[in-house]
Every structure is written in structure tokens, then in C-alpha cells.
Amino acid sequence: MYHAILPEGQIVCERYDHTDDGLELYDADDNFLAFVPYSNLHALLDEEIYEADDRSVM
Template sequence: MQFDCLYDTMFRAHFPDGDIECDHYELTEHGADLYDEDDVFLAFVPYTSLIALMNEEIDRDPEPSIAD
């Protein structure tokens, strides 16, 4: 299942070792394949390490919060 950008939007894969920006990604059986705008493979992030795949335009609070 591939999720392409409908707009000029970047995505960010967030995992414990850092973040990777990508143009689009494909969800596989074991994780997410990340690609740039030229369809060049950037990285594979296993689901066990993936914290979030976010639209780059989403603002993140620098201070994480815990929901009640």
C-alpha cells in the first residue's frame, strides 16, 4: 500500500534513533519503506522501531505530554 503526496507535502518517519524526511512511503508486512521525490529508496523502518509517520506540516510540541 503506497501513500503518495497529494500536495507538496513531506512526511517524517519518527523512530528512537532520529527522524527521516521522505516524499512518500509504502507500508509493508514488516515496516515502512521510505522514498524521496524521485522514487529513490531512502530507508526501511521496521514497525517495532517506528514511533510515528507524520505529515511534515504538523506542528509538534517540543514538550511531550501524557494524556489523562
């Protein structure tokens, strides 16, 4: 799982695809969740990294 960190929160997704303008996020059933422009994306974190570090990512 991945966490897409945005200015207004985060979106948890199972996988993502890069496009020219941003990321397309998908759930475990391969349903489209959201398109996130690179300009709005603060970070994309693997869940293992996200849970292993107690520091804030914001």
C-alpha cells in the same frame, strides 16, 4: 513530506509504502531511502502537522 520518527532520530521522505513488517521510505525522485520496521517506528508525521505544533514529538 513526511517525518519518520525513530528512537535515534528521524528520516524525512516524500512518500512511503506499507509492507507486512514496516515502511519503505522514498525521496522526491522515487529513490529508496530506508526500510523501517514497525517495531522501530515511533511515529510517521505529515510535515504540515510536524511544523504546526511547537510541542516535542519525542
